[in-house]
Amino acid sequence: MKVLFIHQNFPGQFKHLASVLALRGHEVKALTLRVKQRATWNGVEILPYAIRPRGEQKTHPWMLDLDSKVTRAESCYLAAREMKAGSYTPDVIISHHGWGESLFLRDLWPSARMGLFCELYHLPGYPHAGFDPEFPVRDAETDPMRIRLKNINNHLHFDIAQAGISPTRFQADTFPQPFRDRISVIHDGIDTRALVANPGARFVLEDGRALSREDEVVTFVNRNLEPYRGYHVFMRALPRLLRERPDAQVLIVGGEGVSYGAKPPAGKTWKQIYIDEVRGAIPDADWARVHFLGRIPYDRFVALLQVSRVHLYLTYPFVLSWSLFEAMACEAAIVASSTEPVLESVEHDETARLVDFFDGDALVDQTVDLLEDAEARARLGRAARDSIVANYDLRRVCLPQQMDWVTRLAEAPL
Incomplete structure (x- = not known):
């Protein structure tokens, strides 16, 4: 079977699936912006495409999102057209269509089956929009119209795709019928x-000090430090946490950009905005126990989770982070927000402690309680790992389901 993956940052969510398909003898290729030259990775032939330059033109602000996606779709189409000229025809196209790249590929290959990685369908209204009163929608009357236009790319893909796959029920359930019935939650x-x-894990700080399970380590992880993942709530809780736990070392992972949600004021970062907000309430001696690590290599990230006594995870009602499940797999004791995507996979006082997203005092209370209770930490950590092994294990649960999904996709009627 010939399988073509489309992902602007390949392999992304297809890291394991693409590798296994290649390992099992399928001809696997990927089109991506991530590389500039043709390459091979885990048996997958990776082909670059580049976004075509465009002249200046005026676009309505609500249409900027679609304009960007059509630009990418055209560029990806032109690269795919060269592949077709070389006599390549995929049986299956698997796309993270969120950036629009795959929009015109079945115009080239109408007999190919297309499967979509369905990350999120944009929904208006609370809690999907306006969840955080600190960042209200600009215009409550017109915002549903703007959001409806953001979904044009989704709907155009629904017309050309045979099936979808989504990591969680929360994400899949944002998609409307009839396409929701074609989405498998895997x-x-x-x-x-x-x-x-x-x-025996060790995590070495920049000053050379090695932290271990003997140290009181509290961890907080975002791809980027921003409000969508509760960075502002965490930072406002930090002064009290440091006061109450004079031996705690707080390790913070995340970049300074924006992955989701509103951008900070020009020339500023959310990271620094909330540092500036709380720094005056934190003595220098306490601040020395706060370590901003930026983005770190994966082996260091795993070591960080392994030395963590309490791991904090906050999120808007949005896509669930891999880091929550990774921390659970490492038997970390979790304190998390009781938002809908978390509630799908975590049960209060069974696999984690849950708090209201906005309640910084409750976040500190539960963190302190777990730091003082080794038995509770061990119980929650073991149960968290058991849950991940039972429901989300890569080799035993998810990959077999993904492979079955690809087989069914290849056999789907056009």
């Missing part, structure tokens, strides 16, 4: 062989 998978508790 998580990307957690490598529970690599992500395990390790009593």
Whole structure:
């Protein structure tokens, strides 16, 4: 079977699936913006495409999103057309269509089956929009219209796709009927062989100090430090947490950009905005125990989770982060927000402690309680890992389901 993956940052969510398909003898290729030259990765032939330059033109602000997607779709189409000229015809196209690249590919290959990675359908109204009163929608009357236009790309893809796959029920349920019935809920998978508790783990700080399970380590992880993932709530809780836990070392992972939601004021970062807000309430001696690590290599990230006594995870009602499940697989004791995507996979006082997203005091209360209760930490950590192994294990649960999904996709009627 010939399988073509489309992802602007390949492999992304297809890291394991693409590799296994290639390992099992299928001809696997990928079109992506991530590389500039043709390359091979885990048996997958990776082909670049580049966005075509465009002249200046005026576009309505509500149409900028679609304009960007059509630009990418045209560029990806032109690269795919060269592949077709070389006599390549895929049986299956699997696309993370969120950036629009795959929009015109079945115009080239009408006999190919297309499967979509369905990350999110944009919904107006609370809690999907306006969840955080600190960042209200600009115009409550017109915002549903703007959001409806953001979904044009989704609807155009629905017309050319045979099936979808989504990591969580929360994400899949944002999509409307009739396409929702074509979406299989299958998580990307957690490598529970690599992500395990390790009593001997060490995490080395920049000053050379090595933290271990003997240290009181609190961890907080975002791709980027921003309000969508509760960075502002966490930072406002930090002064009290440091006061109450004079031995705690707080490790913060995340970049300074914006992955989701509103951009900060020009020339500023959300990271620094909330540092500036709370720094005056934190003595220098306490601030020395706060470590902003930026983005770190994956092996260091795993070590960080393995030395964590309490891991904090906050999110808007949005796409669930891999880091929550990775921390659970490492038997970290979790304090998380009781938002809908978290509630799908975590049960209060069974696999984590849950708090209201906006309640910084409750976040500190639960963190302190767990830091003082080794038995509760161990119980929650074991149960968290058991849940991940039972429901999200890469090799035993998710990959077999993904492979079955690809087989069914290849056999789907056009």
